[in-house]
Amino acid sequence: MAEAHQAVAFQFTITPEGIDLQLSYQALNQIYLSGVRSWKKRVSRMRNRVIKGVYPASPSSWLFVVIAILVTMYMRSDPSMGLIAKIQQHLPLSLHVSLSAQGQNIVSALVFSTLLWLSLILALRLCLKLLLSYHQWMFEKHGQVSNTTKVWVTLVRLLSSRKPLLYSYQTSLPHLPVPAIRDTLDRYLESVRPLLTDPEFKRMTELANEFESSLGNRLQRYLKLKALWATNYVSDWWEEYIYLRGRSPIMVNSNYYGMDFLYVTPTPVQAARAGNTITALLLYRRKLNREELNPSRVPGTVIPLCAAQCERMFNTTRTPGADTDVLQHWQDSEFVAVYHNGRYFRLWVYRAGRLLSPREIEYQIQRILDDPSPPQAGEDKLGALTAGDRTPWSQIRKQYFSSGGNKRSLDAIERAAFFVTLDNEEQGMRGEDPAGNLDRYAKSLLHGKCYDRWFDKSFSIVIYKNGKNGLNAEHSWADAPTVAHLWEFTLATDAFHLGYTEDGHCKGEIDRSLPHPQRLTWDIPTEVQAQVSSSLALAQALADDVDCHVFPFREFGKGRIKKLRISPDAFIQIGLQLAYYRDRGGFSLTYEASMTRLFREGRTETVRSCSNESCAFVKALEGGEAEDHCRRLFRLASERHQNLYRMAMTGAGIDRHLFCLYVVSKYLGVDSPFLKEVLSEPWRLSTSQTPVQQMELFDLKNNPDFISLGGGFGPVADDGYGVSYIIVGEDMINFHVSSKYSCSETDSHRFGAQISKALHDIMALVSADSKTPSSSRGTAQPQPQPQPQAKKLL
Template sequence: MPHSFRPRDEPLPSLPVPDLEITIQKYLQQVEAVAPNHLERARVLAKAFLAGPGPKLQQRLLERRQRTTNWATDWWLNDMYLSVPLALPINSNPGLAARPKQFANQREAAVFLARFLTELLNYQESLDRSELEVERVKSKDGKSLQPLCMAQHYQVLRIYRRPGKEVDTQIVLDRVSSGNHIIVAHHNQFYSIPVRASDRGRVTEAELTQQILKIMEIQADPRTPPVGILTTARRPVWAQAREELLKDDQNRHNIELLERCLCVVCIDDDVLPGTFNNPLRRDDRWIGNRDYANVLHHALHGGGSRHLGANRWFDKTFHAILGKDGMWGLTYEHSAGEAPAVFTAFEELTEKVDAMPPPDGNLIPSHLPAPEKLEWHLSEQSLSDIRDAMTTFDALVEDLDLCILWFEEYSKEFVKSCNISPDVYVQLALQLTYFRLHGQLVATYESAGIRRFALGRVDCIRAASPEALAWVKAMCQGDPESQPTSQQSADQEEGSKREEKIKELFDLAVERQSKEMMDNIMGQGIDNHLMGLRYAAKEAGEPVPDIFADEAYKIVNHFALSTSQVTTRNDVIAGYGPVVPDGYGCAYNLRKNGFIFSVSAFHSDGCTNAMRFAQTLEHSMQAMAAMLKNTKQ
């Protein structure tokens, strides 16, 4: 992990190492909620761990905390991203679709991109000068504001993820030899445009506009090899293919330009067909025949090799995407930073451009050389690698099942009026939804920002709990949507008494989830801790403790629900794919006018279904509101 504090960063505490016994206790509660058949053995292994290697490994973490800025981040980065061999698109890189743009002609679109890039350059230079205002959140006591670590914001435009056969590498780019050009992708071809020159400084908006227009006017060439598709392959496969490319000097030059650019701008002269549309469509907020799901598919993967999937370089952190119909969005490489560091900048820069007056009618002729087209010299092996990547990626794209739900029957203000955290509320709604569909709870991942601590990234807020399980079982008694359970109450209560009992169970689940959320953001989560104990043993060359080799541990870390709250300035659609083949992904945006959910699954699983999940989630949200209204004093 690149460790570069900026001069304006305020001193922050180091991430604490949680209490060992408390972590193990919380772990066993997870086993109770999602793997009850394994609980007895898990307790035996937990006791042996606490009496055996646990305390020694805990001491190593405490010592590591003393000698590092953040004891967890390097290990977490490797565990969460760099050692994962899966393809980046869908599996890792999120997508965002913003409000579509309307342009009268191609020149207006070029001006928009030039202005956005000009603002991005302004932002980059403010980063160079360490000028970002430190973000703050309420402290635990609610009486003061606490600063957050800003390292991600400063680093996100300077990191490139290079594939490896065993593990990927984050390349930290210096500001002398990188960030002074952009790459424009158009018709699967890449072009390099300098945005600064040593003898004259920044290029102007008008010059950028003309450079972009030159690229826009180039017609598609069916002979263009879709080299970008290689970045969609599994990481070890792409690492091998990259080595083949690097045998040629011209290819080496191209890859260096792609690695060292400020960002990739994708000009997409195609729209995805209706097969990517969302059957749950409710209105016509989007343009033409494209709806929410279609545009999110576009942002996530470009529709595969048949459409725009090769018009990307997925290893690069920041991709701005402009479609021929005004689609405006991004995809980004996730190991470099979390969504707030990327989405916020994207939205702020977009707002600045949207507030600018329309462009005037004339362009002053530019004497800049034409954009550099990246020409590739491809061996038979490289051509074979490209064909294989196209086949594999297209299968992944076709497997992705997306559904967007815009829930507007009430908003987070109603939830707050019930003295419940909206995030806690949504997490419990997701538990109810999964139980209704599948008759059990599963390990649930929610990103918990731990930027209160130096170089903090995230830990995992777990929403499956014994309290949540008791509540969803009570909610689902006699529910035709839920599968029957083996523990139906023999003396089922009727009418208001039953409602009061359900509300009591709900209050306990809310209390538990609220504590889980607070524990995590205060550095007391169990996932980084358990990961750290594993890595401490591995680093010392010791056997992995039995507790980590147990089936219960595998189940508890099989995140069949991968979720995150995506807070944006506007009503945008953001999402990602499931993290396991039989799982769901669910991003949610809490808006003043309602809740935006993006749900993903894989068709190939057979048991999961994104539309069915979204419809059931809608019913869960309705049932929870009815429960609260019926039991309100």
């Protein structure tokens, strides 16, 4: 217990001669340096609050305003039109007594200058907010940019000329608007038209009209009232009712995963990979805390995206409750939680206010790997509690983990910066069956052994025995683009900035006096062990039912697609419609997630990718109609998809509005047959695109092997598919397909083959078109990428 003695700053004993006080100067020095780090962070936060509080102006602009006012006063001019004199009359009596008339005049001028400066800041912020509320630029054709948009771009660039902090734009982002109820109903009916027969569509139209005339407008008024009061009328209800109130397992059903590089493993040394990965994540957290990360923007533009989801990235845990879970976030944490061979450890990553070097973290991880101690009774599978149903976990947590040693150990996990699993398996595309190994790699990251991940943590890192790594993320606190940004930074920093020695170890020096990682202790009674077994059985059945298939599509990528003046996302989505039609013999309601982060605290909206136009194209192609006709229908379907995507991004979506109307109806205690039916419709094809956001960290052209595999999620419907894809470079698209073995109508490998064939067939069709209509060209700016959303509406 050497580390316990080092943690004691002073000791005293009572002797016949009196009290013998012994000070540990080393421990006191550690306390002092740790306090210095804490105060530096506080000062940094205060400085950042001032800088982002006055954005788009700067703190130094206050001095400019003051000097300008004093100069004009010196020139016998009154820029305040008498306000300075009035301020002087209302100065405290003590200032009138202690200051001369000239001093009082200067103080009054300073007060007026400050008020004027604050007014100018509010005016600039209002102007920026109005500018960011303009979205017509997204709907303009390439090469046909209006004069209004050109002026708008100039003004946005002018007001955004100062280098912003991560959260500088937050107060300038517009609020998400509530669409007109008639517009939403019309768009909904249009989206389901290809899926319904004429009698079914007539019935649904009657339900929609009845809803609008009877209950809809009443619910709409409440929703507009909320939109006036709340920052975002969707996000809080979405987080609570779609995620936190779910009582079923979050493993597979909600959590999603991210993978390592496809071809490259920077080092085969497990402890070294863990050292660099943990360091890279903590460097990202440092940048996040200091707000040194650049605000995310619409790709290719200066338009900022909301950064609110970054706030709970680290030191966050989803805590189970009886009826609803709670997201708990702590301001800081100087340790990570580590799981290996059924044991839990607390690994301190700071010492005396200093972040340990990658080599020191590797050294500490190796100590954990070499630790021969066995798990305590009931410890090895304890993590299964986070993989099972939420209510039993809540009851067990409250009864057995709310005090004593169990609470202290659980706190060490929940308050940790993040969770790390040192897995004894080897994963990746390797060996004689690389395709099958990729599928097993995906399943391992999605659910593991159902007890060797802590699924409640905001994210968990998995480091495999052969040096491969990956990530499992909890969904309620943020969507995949936020986690993807973190993961891209981590992989690039690990491989290209931190690096390894020739023998595969981390760089840096080792302080061998570091205390051993702290083993967490538990007292697990038989009642808890029984619930662990029950949760594990449920989770294992869920995990065994997941059919994952991961495959790189190498025949062509966005480079060839864009040469044909087609949106890559639209190309893939129409390909998915064709693949699904061939696989299931019909069409299905299709979910594609679009971000709404153009608005403050925006999260996602649904792009209903199965449209009248896409269905017409698929039927024409499968019906053997003329190629020219099929190409024309494909262009129409592509344009329609892009328009649906833009509408979803700009607040004119369908599903979030209907979801919030449904929540209001439940609060009012009224039932709507229309809303109930709409929100119970299954998403048998749930799709998403993982964005590539940080290519500036390394050059993919010069490092072509460092291709990201992206990530995926479990199937949303029991009889459906979950499809995630990432467009990497110019010539590759990586797909992640999931379904359930228990459904006889689905097969992930079969559907993957259908996707490949559909993409080939569409490319052959459109490549034969020698003339590309100008009307089919893309938007003025590249589209932002959507993110995974692996949850049902109900």
